[in-house]
Amino acid sequence: MTNQEIATILVHISEILDIQGENPFKIRGIGEGIAKKIKELLETGKLKYYEDLKKSEYAPLTEFLRISAVGPKHARLVFDQLGVKTIAQLRKAAETGKLRELPGLGEKVEQNILQGIKQVQKYKERLPLAFIHPRARNIVEELKKDKLIKQITLAGSLRRMRETIADADILVASDKPKPVMDAFVKLPQVSKVVAKGNTKSSIVTKDGFQVDLRVVKPKSFGAAQHYFTGSKAHNIRVRSLGVDKGLKINEYGVFKGEKNIAGKAEEEVFKTVGLPYIPPELREDQGEIEAGLKNQLPHLIELKNIKGDLHVHSAWTDGNNSIEEMTQAAQKRGYQYIAICDHSPTIGITNGLTPQRLKKQIEEIDQLNKKMAQKVIGKNFRTLKGIEVDIKSNGQLDLDEDILKELDIVVAAVHTKFTQPQEEMTRRIVKAIENPHVDIIAHPTGRLIGRREPYQVEMDKLMDACKAWGKALELNAYPERLDLSDLNCRKAKEKGVKIAISTDAHREGHLDWITFGIATAKRGWIEPEDVINTLPLSKLLKWLKH
Secondary structure: OOHHHHHHHHHHHHHHHHHHOOOHHHHOOOOHHHHHHHHHHHHHOOOHHHHHHOOOOOHHHHHHHHOOOOOHHHHHHHHHHHOOOOHHHHHHHHHOOOHHHOOOOOHHHHHHHHHHHHHHHHOOOOEEHHHHHHHHHHHHHHHHOOOOOOEEEEEHHHHOOOOEEOOEEEEEEOOOHHHHHHHHOOOOOEEEEEEEOOOEEEEEEOOOOEEEEEEEOHHHHHHHHHHHHOOHHHHHHHHHHHHHOOOEEEOOEEEEOOEEEEOOOHHHHHHHOOOOOOOHHHOOOOOHHHHHHOOOOOOOOOHHHOOEEEEEOOOOOOOOOOHHHHHHHHHHOOOOEEEEOOEOOOOHHHOOOOHHHHHHHHHHHHHHHHHHHOOHHHOOOEEEEEEEEEEOOOOOEOOOHHHHOOOOEEEEEOOOOOOOOHHHHHHHHHHHHHOOOOOEEOOOOOOEOOOEOOOOOOHHHHHHHHHHHOOEEEEEOOOOOOEOOHHHHHHHHHHOOOEEEEOOEOOHHHHHHHHHHHHHHHHOOOOHHHEHHHOOHHHHHHHHHO
């Protein structure tokens, strides 16, 4: 059983317990009880506790938690009061006005739930990149053990790192495809075999997404890699360049008449049409062909360029780990800094920091930095004192200047009143940008992929204000956000607006989400110099004080 499969089960357990009204502190963390459950899963592939819990009448209600306006208490309420246990039933109850009659809901919440259901249905056939990518990588790692496989890669929109994925494509080079296909359909991740052929097979995983495997001859791997990565529009442009040179390009190779002149390596395909290698993330026919022909492709940001994370949470508010634990996790990644940006008081459910509690946190971070300075590992590392301060509906911040000026970094964000008209929302955020203590605007459009549309805001005006006041926009790498989007990243770059790629991590493992932020930035043509957390600590501190 893979780590992802175990994590999925544990998350489902926590969701069921949450709906049942269990103490949330019982659900969080890896205590002795959870450790035993993980051991049982690893040893037997099953968990009796989970199998029993799935029989609960509340278990089907976890589907409701995908809807942005529905929390565990709402899910239980509509079931207890109306017997609603499917999204279809929930939609019908909302459309007939039954939800507004329930205590604590009302007409506005009812409309929000309807809108949330529309979002879920809109993305029903597509799953978040961060859900599919690690699971597909696990399948690749399993297949790599097969000595008959000479080369293997992800393909399709997954290789291009699009924010949502319909299914996973994997490409293999082998001289003996049949045994490879036999091994593929027998992988432990397989729930159902959709189709099995000599060169292509499809399965559905236990996590519920489809994986298509194609096998080609090694001499065609590069051409197939390019062809099956796409996008379709990009491939058409490359093939057109080939036609102009008297070449035919397909998944089998590059042909001059009947002669195969290239195709073993992907770089060869580009070279035959006069192009440098174009990274997969750029292959959307959005100017990469023209830039390639002029030798003006961007030098894209890479994970190795990131020097620290500028937006993480701790157990002081709604995080799972202590500040020291988050700091140690950042050091293990080779970072030079990490910014603790817990919530301000507005959002009650996050246990936001009052000025008094924030002062105590500042003292704790100061002591931690002194402690680290005495260790070799901490000489070039700093835990930054920060806050994720809420931007009120009138543009005022949730904390006063007296406390904000004591911090190293201030990240401002909208968490309430998402339905403000565009002009008001734009004015609200611009006012925060103009505040001298604000450094970064977090998740600037407020979207939750598949759950909540962006709020109405004029991004051009936000970017112009950031440029004028020397502020940065965040690319929040939290898998449901990826906000800024790739298109907004590119727009910010064109306007000369700096970006901070941060994870919004609420536990140590979430720091790994930086990978998806990097992927989104690459799709947005972002280079290292466009990102403030590629700066070494000394230069970052100067930037924050400017």
